Structures are given as C-alpha cells and as structure tokens.
Amino acid sequence: xxxxxxxxxxxxDGDRQAGRRFYERFVGRAMSIAxxxxxxREAAEDVVQDSFVRMLTSIGQFQYRGEGSLxxxxxxxxxxxxxxxxxxxxxxxxxxxxxxxxxxxxEEDAVVENVPPDVLTRMIAQLPAGYRMVLxxxxxxxxxxxxxxxxxxxxxxSSASQLARARKMLRTMMNEYLKQQQST
Amino acid sequence: xxxxxxxxxxxxxxxxxxxxxxxxxWATIETRMAEQAATARHARRVVLWRRWAAVxxxxxxxxxxxxxxxxxxxxxxxxxxxxxxAMADIHSDEVPIGNPPAETPKLVxxxxxxxxxxxxxxxxxxxxxxxxxxxxxxxxxxxLEERQDTHLQQESHKTAATPKDASPAQSASVTARPTLTTxxxxxxxxxxxxxxxxxxxxxxxxxxxxxxxSRADAFAIPYQNDALSAEPIFLxxxxxxxxxxxxxxxxxxxxxxxxxxxxxxxxIVYSYLRSSFSxxxxxxxxxxxxxLHYLGIPxxxxxxxxxxxxxxxxxxxGVRADWNLKASLTTNGVDQTIGRDxxxxxxxxxxxxxxxxxxxxxxxxxxxxxYYFDNGSNVINxxxxxxxxxxxxxxxxxxx
Numbered sequence: 247x248x249x250x251x252x253x254x255x256x257x258x259d260g261d262r263q264a265g266r267r268f269y270e271r272f273v274g275r276a277m278s279i280a281x282x283x284x285x286x287r288e289a290a291e292d293v294v295q296d297s298f299v300r301m302l303t304s305i306g307q308f309q310y311r312g313e314g315s316l317x318x319x320x321x322x323x324x325x326x327x328x329x330x331x332x333x334x335x336x337x338x339x340x341x342x343x344x345x346x347x348x349x350x351x352x353e354e355d356a357v358v359e360n361v362p363p364d365v366l367t368r369m370i371a372q373l374p375a376g377y378r379m380v381l382x383x384x385x386x387x388x389x390x391x392x393x394x395x396x397x398x399x400x401x402x403x404s405s406a407s408q409l410a411r412a413r414k415m416l417r418t419m420m421n422e423y424l425k426q427q428q429s430t
Numbered sequence: 431x432x433x434x435x436x437x438x439x440x441x442x443x444x445x446x447x448x449x450x451x452x453x454x455x456w457a458t459i460e461t462r463m464a465e466q467a468a469t470a471r472h473a474r475r476v477v478l479w480r481r482w483a484a485v486x487x488x489x490x491x492x493x494x495x496x497x498x499x500x501x502x503x504x505x506x507x508x509x510x511x512x513x514x515x516a517m518a519d520i521h522s523d524e525v526p527i528g529n530p531p532a533e534t535p536k537l538v539x540x541x542x543x544x545x546x547x548x549x550x551x552x553x554x555x556x557x558x559x560x561x562x563x564x565x566x567x568x569x570x571x572x573x574l575e576e577r578q579d580t581h582l583q584q585e586s587h588k589t590a591a592t593p594k595d596a597s598p599a600q601s602a603s604v605t606a607r608p609t610l611t612t613x614x615x616x617x618x619x620x621x622x623x624x625x626x627x628x629x630x631x632x633x634x635x636x637x638x639x640x641x642x643x644s645r646a647d648a649f650a651i652p653y654q655n656d657a658l659s660a661e662p663i664f665l666x667x668x669x670x671x672x673x674x675x676x677x678x679x680x681x682x683x684x685x686x687x688x689x690x691x692x693x694x695x696x697x698i699v700y701s702y703l704r705s706s707f708s709x710x711x712x713x714x715x716x717x718x719x720x721x722l723h724y725l726g727i728p729x730x731x732x733x734x735x736x737x738x739x740x741x742x743x744x745x746x747x748g749v750r751a752d753w754n755l756k757a758s759l760t761t762n763g764v765d766q767t768i769g770r771d772x773x774x775x776x777x778x779x780x781x782x783x784x785x786x787x788x789x790x791x792x793x794x795x796x797x798x799x800x801y802y803f804d805n806g807s808n809v810i811n812x813x814x815x816x817x818x819x820x821x822x823x824x825x826x827x828x829x830x
Contacts, residue, residue: 269455274448274450278448282444294451295462298459358443363444364447367444385441399768
C-alpha cells in the first residue's frame with residue numbers, strides 16, 4: 247500500500263485516480279466518526295460526502311507532517327463537518343442547574359469493552375444532541391471543558407454536567423444490552 | 431472509575447473502528463466537485479442580488495420618507511389667505527390711494543383704476559381676468575367705464591361661499607378654500623400609518639421520539655415479532671414538546687396614491703416571536719425559551735372598494751421581507767448562544783375598514799391572512815410550524 251506521502255504527492259500532481267484511492271483509504275474511518283455525531287446513516291453519508299469534497303478541494307493547503315498526519319487531518323475535517331451538521335439540524339439543550347453526579351462504581355470497566363464498537367457507536371448517536379456533542383468533543387477530540395464551553399456557547403460547568411449525564415445514560419444503555427445478550 | 435479512565439477506555443474501544451457506507455459515495459463526490467465552481471459563481475450572484483434588494487428597500491424607505499417630509503412643508507392648494515405674499519400686496523400701505531387692486535369690490539366702485547402692477551399669487555380659472563400688462567394705458571373716461579362694467583360683471587359671478595362679512599382683502603382667497611365635504615372626499619396623495627398587529631391563536635406540538643424497530647436488538651429491547659420489525663418504537667423515556675405564541679407586530683408605513691383607487695405602501699415593521707421547548711429524557715427535564723426579533727419591510731397594494739364620507743373599505747395584498755435582528759435562547763434560566771434566522775419572506779392579503787374621526791386622521795382595522803415561506807433554516811419558530819397565520823392589524827392613519 248502506498249504511503250500517505252506518495253498519495254499526497256499524487257493528489258497534488260492532479261492524478262484523478264489518486265482521489266479515488268484517497269476516498270477508499272479513509273471512508274471507513276470517516277463513516278465511523280460521522281455516525282458518532284449523526285444518528286441517521288443517510289445524514290452521516292451526506293456528512294462524509296461533504297467532507298471528502300472539502301478535503302479534495304483543499305488538499306493543496308495541507309502540510310504533511312509525517313505518516314498518519316493525513317489521516318488525522320481527514321478525521322478532523324469529518325468531525326468538524328459532523329459537528330456543524332448537528333448544530334445546524336438539531337437543537338441542543340444544556341443546563342447548569344443540576345448538581346454534578348458522583349463517580350461510577352468499578353464494575354463499569356467491564357461494560358465498555360464488552361460492547362461491540364458498532365453497537366457502541368449507535369448508542370452514542372442515540373444520546374440527546376447536547377450530551378452527544380460534549381461526549382464526542384471531550385472523549386474523541388480531546389477538548390477541555392473550557393474549550394467545549396467556548397465552542398458550544400455554554401458554561402464550563404455545564405459541559406462537565408453534560409458529560410456526566412452522557413456517561414450515565416450510556417452506562418444504562420450498555421447494561422441493558424449486556425443483560426439482553428446474557429439472556430439469549 | 432474516574433472520568434479520565436472511563437474516557438480513555440471508551441476512546442480505545444472505538445479507536446480503530448471503521449464502518450462502510452451503504453453504497454459507493456465516490457461518484458457523488460466527483461460530481462459535486464465538478465459542480466462546486468459553478469455553484470460558487472451562482473452563490474456570488476445570489477448574494478449580490480440580495481444585497482441590491484436590501485439597498486433598494488432602504489432607498490425606497492428613505493426616498494418615501496423624504497417625499498412625505500417635503501410635501502408636508504410645501505403643501506399646494508392652501509387657502510390663499512394663508513399666503514403672506516398675497517396679503518402683503520393687498521394690504522400694502524405703499525399702494526397709492528388712486529391705484530388699489532382691481533379685485534377689491536368696494537375700491538372698484540369708488541375708484542376706477544387699472545390693474546395692480548404687483549400680483550404674486552396664481553388665481554384659479556374662475557378668478558382669472560386679463561393678464562397683467564406691463565405697460566398700462568393711461569386711464570381715459572371711455573375705457574374706465576368699460577373696465578367698471580367688466581369688473582362688476584365678474585364680481586357677480588363669485589361663488590356663494592364667499593362670506594358676507596369677509597374683508598375685501600380676503601374675498602379672493604376665501605373663494606379658493608375648499609369646503610369640508612370636498613376636503614374629505616378628495617383623495618389624499620400620501621398617508622402615514624401607525625400599526626399594531628397580532629396573530630390569532632397559538633400552536634403547540636408534542637413529539638414522541640421514534641426509533642426503527644429493526645434496531646431494537648442493538649438496545650436490548652425485546653421485540654419478538656419479525657413482522658413488526660419495520661414498525662417504529664416509541665422511546666417512552668424521551669419526550670419533546672414545543673409551543674409557539676402568535677407573532678406580535680408594530681410598525682410604521684407610508685402609502686402613496688397611484689390612481690384614484692389604488693395606492694402603494696411600504697414602511698418598517700417589527701415582529702416578536704416567542705416559543706418554548708421542553709424535553710424529558712429519563713429523569714431529566716429541560717425547558718428552553720426562545721425569543722426572536724425581526725425587522726421587516728412590507729410592500730403592499732391597496733384597492734379602495736367603497737367609501738362614504740368618513741368611512742372607507744379597502745382590500746390590500748403584498749409581500750414582506752423580515753430580517754432576524756436578534757435571537758436568544760434561555761434553557762432552565764441559563765442564556766444560550768444561538769444563530770440568527772435567515773431572511774423570512776411572506777405574502778399576505780387583507781380587507782380593511784377605516785373611519786376618519788377627524789378630517790385627516792382615522793382609525794382602521796384590517797383582518798387578514800399571511801403565509802410565511804419556508805426559508806430553509808433550522809430555526810424552529812411559529813413561521814415554520816404554522817406558516818399560514820390569521821391576523822388582526824389595527825392602527826392610526828394620517829392623510830397628508
């Protein structure tokens with residue numbers, strides 16, 4: 247398989263097939279990111295299409311920084327586009343009024359790793375929009391609560407509360423799933 | 431487990447995860463890339479057109495306001511007695527005793543003289559006599575008698591509206607003053623309206639949240655009957671409810687008479703929309719309140735259907751463009767940041783009744799219907815949820 251540097255060079259040289267190769271290389275990763283943000287598969291595919299159009303039209307502005315940097319750049323573009331999609335199409339409600347929740351018990355360690363990735367992705371997508379956005383930005387984009395608060399237009403304390411509630415809701419979903427699996 | 435450790439585990443579980451789309455997206459991506467340049471050019475043209483439309487609307491307002499202001503300070507048809515130049519000429523102490531103005535009946539009888547040299551006002555067709563002559567002939571006995579006869583005949587044709595006790599200087603001007611009846615029935619060229627309007631009724635909606643039955647197994651929901659797997663599942667732990675109050679509007683419009691029965695109006699209208707949204711998720715409930723402020727420019731045609739002295743009945747129809755001046759959202763008492771809505775276009779029709787309780791001032795009521803086009807934005811408001819709104823507009827109208 248060609249390296250990212252070789253692929254990038256082919257794209258900048260105007261190789262039409264390089265665009266197709268770029269798409270096939272990163273579409274799987276792009277879909278998994280989009281499906282974490284957007285509940286609808288059809289909408290997630292729209293996000294991915296839009297993201298690839300943006301990537302390929304602005305590929306000349308990308309600065310290569312080693313193997314893996316192209317994948318990281320592509321992932322970031324998809325995450326940004328998915329974020330914008332949710333902001334445009336869904337109403338996010340947040341609250342600062344409820345107190346922070348206590349830390350979770352130890353048995354949750356087993357829960358996360360026992361849930362298949364595709365099921366876990368769908369569970370995240372089913373969270374209310376505000377919880378979903380905070381969870382994705384904190385866990386997968388490594389935003390701090392202050393950065394999340396700035397990006398979403400909420401308070402920092404609200405970001406932390408949202409994350410705690412998302413975690414609680416996700417735990418409930420995972421427990422229900424595992425119980426169902428054990429009973430079958 | 432601490433938050434950080436849990437986050438790392440969750441990220442790790444999904445780090446290498448990939449999913450494939452339902453079909454090959456490459457063909458669509460290629461097509462969109464090819465169309466992107468043409469779309470960008472078209473978008474630039476649309477943006478320019480909208481900007482020019484906004485500039486034209488503002489220009490209409492400014493020019494209309496300037497026109498109304500100018501007409502208000504330079505009225506035509508005013509009674510001649512109010513024109514200081516005419517009064518000064520008639521009552522001038524510098525007029526020689528032997529040469530008073532010819533239109534003064536008493537002076538004509540006592541002093542037969544040629545026309546006054548200085549005449550500044552424009553008499554009406556009834557009052558018009560021979561044009562002023564620069565070179566007056568010297569009065570002789572023959573022509574003086576002829577002039578006296580001519581003047582006496584013209585005086586007998588003056589209108590009966592001339593008050594008997596009017597001073598000689600005012601007689602000419604009084605004949606030009608319209609009566610109260612004629613003034614009410616004469617179509618005024620410009621009208622200024624102050625309006626307030628409210629939509630009738632509010633709108634509520636409660637949406638249950640649905641999920642496809644085919645995904646029930648992903649959430650450990652028992653769903654045994656395969657035949658019903660296509661049926662949606664209601665998520666009973668999650669509810670949404672929204673409520674939209676009727677829009678409230680206030681504004682100022684100016685209308686210009688085009689023909690005897692048709693007039694064109696424009697102005698500026700402020701609209702206020704209130705909505706509330708409630709969500710219940712498991713044991714959490716959130717309440718959001720949205721406030722939207724719009725500034726609109728209407729353009730309407732009015733057709734006079736009937737009038738009788740003080741009462742007017744008319745029909746009106748037109749379009750309006752509203753710009754979202756400000757948008758605010760409060761969730762459980764905490765202010766949130768939301769983006770403004772796009773331009774909102776609407777069309778409306780109404781039937782109005784106006785009663786003039788003063789010669790130039792009337793009160794009107796105008797029930798009607800307004801339809802709001804979907805502007806494609808994702809701001810949820812009463813315009814989108816209930817695009818056709820009945821409304822009642824009332825206000826004051828000044829005829830200028």
